[in-house]
Amino acid sequence: MVIVRRVKPLPYWIIPIIALLAGIAISVIILYVLMGASPAAVLSAIVYGFTRPGVVAKTFVALTIVGIALLVSFKGSIWNIGGEGQITFGLMAATWVALFTALPYINPGLAQVSMILLAMVAGGIWALLAALPRAYLGLDEVPVTLIMNYIAYYIVDILVRGPWLGKHVYNYIRTDTIPAQVMFPQVPGTTMTWDGLFLLIILFVGVWYLLRNTSIGLRIRILGNNPNLLRSSGISVPLMIIVALTISGFIAGSVGALYLGGDVYRISYPVEAHTANYGYTGILVAWLSMLELIAVPIAAYIVSALYTAGIQYQILVGGHLGQLLTAGSAIVDVFIGSILLMYTILITISEYKIKIIVKR
Amino acid sequence: MAAEANNAKPTFLSPPQEGKKPIVSLRGITKRFPGVIALDHIDLDIYPGTVHALLGENGAGKSTLVKVLYGIYTPDEGEIIINGRPTRLTSPADAINMGIVMVSQSPQIIDTLTVAENIILGLEKYNHFVPVTKVYKTIREESKRVGIKIDPGIEVWRLSYTQKQLVEILRAILLGAKVLLLDEAITYLPIEEKQRFYKFIRRFADEGGTVVLITHKIYEAMDVADKITVLRRGKVAGHLDRKEATIEKIRALMFGERSAEITYERLPTAQPEPKTILEVKDLWVMGDFGGYAVQGVSLEVKKGEVLGIAGVAGNGQKELIQAIMRLRPVMKGRIIYNGEDITRKTTYYLRVNGVGYIPDLPAKYGVSIENSIIENIAVLPVYSRGIINWDKIRELTLKLIKEFEIKTPSPDTPVKFLSGGNIMKVLVARELTVATNLLVAYNPTRALDEATAIKVRKIIKEKVLKNKVSAIIASEDLDEIFQISDRIAVMNSGKIVGVFPADKAKREEIEHLMVM
């Protein structure tokens, strides 16, 4: 078997669609074989997921923002696998503003903005810590950002078990619930919040402008293609690595604030068991978008629809196993895993073709 | 099979059979890459006991052809016939099994492994789980016989370039090579070492082995080859016997209808002004592998002159150029640009103060091929700080495309879709525009075919003359140095060993200084 670069690449949108269909097909088979799930029921859950924008909205907003965040660093060929840790740090910072400052009672609007901004700063700092050894020592960012996710979880765990342990929590280990003033208002008829919607629009336009019209954006894109050119042009490559990864963490951090203010309202111990895994799922979104900013919301919608479908399936037809499943994550994981794997494999055929060579 | 041959014979190989049947034949070999046909129906016969040179300029398809022969590439069409039998080669392991071994320009042996580990990897007679020390004895014996001194247990990163190439050869012999593919393997060796390799090649062929020598240097082919095949634009331009080959004939085959354009006569000499633009004083710079690559170099470039730095690869030119561009730390000494000490300044400072830079391997270091022409121009800090004014840069790009006759559908075309010559023009156009004061270049035309290379040299020199710009150009190609320089400095082992006005410099003297 030999793989040859195609003389003319296939249109870029074909692969995500094929991968999606193939991944769903594989998931249906896996669910049928292992759980005896009827394919019709699985497919109807998927249809449900895709046709309920209002239900999907919350996940959609979060995943689009994470997708945009990761896109910035991926454009620079800096593989930020640390979205999860950056979100967790954002969650921590937002919680601090909401529970341990007087701001929510003085000016709720300002408090909400501060939660988001501080979450971004915290996410940015956490990413910066991974960026420094990458930039100056050449330490691969993939294991570093990944490992730092766990360090972030445990830092927050220590806080929640220790100084941040709530006073009105019965026997649960968790923080107090944030004041009602800083619970983000919901957009009627949907699961998303106004704060999330505005943030999404601002970040989308901002990143579009950054990548298109600023020297930082141009340099991040060139960093991804040929850092040697930056070097010979007199632009510091380590600095650009730091900028790309820090901006990525900065944007991802905001999702921590959205998760707190629009979803969970408190941190429960252990945080790693209560995360929505947006940092990991966001990687799927960024990859499915083929690193095209315009395609990020589309990819995010697809993934969040599948996410919803997994949960819906469990509610509707999980049967006796459904009671044992927690939060439908298993089915979601099967969907996400098989689509992403199919995508990863199939992406090759857009640029390469496979020739079988028979040995004589 | 390789191992048996290696066990039984006291000499390199069995004597050549009479009747002269080709050991390797290629029939209609074709290989396409996006945008190019690298090999276009190549037919070739290689006979045992001969040294067969494959000549061609950069981009003629030599390297692709060797990679096909070594199983790295599989051809799209055509047949490889080895010992009369059609054969599919899908990996180097296949080729090695057929007795074909390649030694390439950059040593393939792996730095973190020992010599013995590198060698045993290809030896089929050892099973996977034997200890590597099993092969030590064989290596010691064989290396003594061939006349190479090497410790099998030493890690490769401790060896010099020449030693690494020797290990490659030793490896080929131990693999029982019948056909030795030398892909520019000796082109970059110092002269004395080259002579040793020539002797070895001769002996190998006399004992019945076959050598395929891939080179773009006509002299190298004339020195050792029995037969010469010239490639041009992916096709066989002609086959020659050593006896009938002359430089003129080969040139005509190599460059075809363009051979008339290819002249190495000097470009017009500049009239420099007394002002010194660049001054380097007693400069010491470290190389990549420890040790000083630049050892106390001092030189001067006047306003409006081109200083050429001649030298064999690896004599410190690369490090000197990088130190001047502030891409490599200076351990001792000073660099003064335009009256200002820049020894501790950054590349950025130079780039926004009138210095243009054409690095070695331009496609690798000078442009980003995935980005468009306009983006490749906008990246320079003089053009983009903060928010980019795309309209202004587009205007500039269009102007450069016109002025330098860059062939492209649009300024937004990714550079990878341009031909090598046009990519080079993008780079040269950009750098000459920012080089209002000084142009620094290293092997500025290495990857180009000759006709384009000469055109690019002309463009550079014209600009220098017209705008009174200074230039320091290091090149491993002596033709280039002679053609473009006003003064020539010769660099050897990290030192400047002579400076000559170009119009009075003698080629023999400079060549002598380069290898002394």
Added chain:
Amino acid sequence: MFESIASFIVGVSAIFLAYYLAAVGHGLMEKSGVLNLAIDGVFTLGVAIAFAVSVYTFSVPLATFIAMIVAALFGLMLAFITTKLPISHGAAGLSTMFLGYGLAALVGLPARQLQINGRSLATIQPSLGGTWIWFYVVAFVVAIGIWYLVEKTKIGAAIRAAGENPASAEALGVNVLAVRLFASGVGYALIGIGAAVFELAYTQVWSQGAGMGYGWIAFAISLSAGRHPILILISAMIFAALDKYRFLIAATYNLPPDVGKMLPFVAAIAAMIIFMVTPLKRKLAPPKSLGKIYFREERTV
């Protein structure tokens, strides 16, 4: 702090062996140049499979064997697609991780249902009949065996060559695909056995998500020891003790127990930095082509 050294050694034996096998398997695979981000997912799946097979068949050897085989198949798949196709190792690994998490739940839940209805689970007790001694013997034998294999034999040289520079390795006569299949297959078989030991000898219970995160700890253990089979013995021991006696240590020194959970990860990053900036780099830095796309048919300009 502990009742005795002996009880400590017996106490940590199971988790030590589980960590050791998973970490050394991970290191072996990465030595060949395949970036392994699937470890946590496949480890979790291995745990679930060991549990399920043990419930269904009540056989510890069979449960361990099946977990090993399934894990090895994942290793082979990862090595194949990342070597034969020009695709991102990170993407392949993470997607496999998700798949592993999902499959683990689907495999484990029916068995869990049976268990709730009264079926029991075959386990292995480290403290009974000196089993724990065998745990250490296995770890040491594997350590010396893998070390010898990687550092001294021809195939070890081939594995390192494939990790340093697969294109050169191929030119030197190495079949990179075969070598990576071997390293990843054996590596993941060890990860699978490690997962089975974790389930059947250490935790001995299962609920959805069991084992999640422990694969990453093995990952961190391997990196903090520079993927070296002998050094991993030490880091696995330290982090096994930290896991087993997390609460005891926390109570004794008045530290949050999460500090203990965090330590392997902090140590891994610290060790990676140390290996990068000191002369240890030659032996313990990651292989140069780890996670790089290896693709033969590319034209080199």
